[in-house]
Amino acid sequence: MASRGQSETTKLRQNLEEQLDRLVQQLADLEECREDLDDEEYEETKNETIEQLKEFKESLDNMSKGNMSLVDELNGMQLAIQAAISKAFKTPEVIRLFAKKQPGQLRQRLAELSRDAKIGKISQELATQQSVEILTALKKLGEQLGPQEEAYLESNSSTSLKEFEKVSGSLASGDKVLRVAGSQVQQASQ
Secondary structure (H helix, E strand, O other): OOOOOHHHHHHHHHHHHHHHHHHHHHHHHHHHHHHHHHHHHHHHHHHHHHHHHHHHHHHHHHHHHHOOOOOHHHHHHHHHEEEEEEEEHHHHHHHHHHHHOOOOHHHHHHHHHHHHHHOOOOOOOOOHHHHHHHHHHHHOOOOOOOHHHHHHHHHHHHHHHHHHHHHHHHOHHHHHHHHHHHHHHHHHOO
């Protein structure tokens, strides 16, 4: 569902217009054929059509109390954040720990990365990328970063991580970001 409700909203609007047209045409046809119907048939058909119009009006009233659009402003913000997260965080484990609000485990993973890079188990490039992701996640979770961590983050952050910082900070609170991240982790695991 890449449209995130836009095509569904268009289809809904189209169906509603078609239903209204059909009911109005049904009344018009009924008036044209009045001479061909006996009074009881005419009244029964007219009442059924009017009842359908009333039900249709109730449906429209219910929809208009909410937003007829299936894509609202909040969903738009979530889309922006999700896009930022998907470009910013490339490591599923970091996304999972971030979504579950587990700063302790993120810090542990950071220490493991440092160790693994020193002993040559992983490349320095991969260690840097994942370390930056973890530090960004910790910062978004409200964890206090030390001066060395801040400097490391500033000098090694990618453009997408900086965009994530900007987008998530201006569009939503940390909890909303976490919910979006959590939903992304669930989608990735399916």
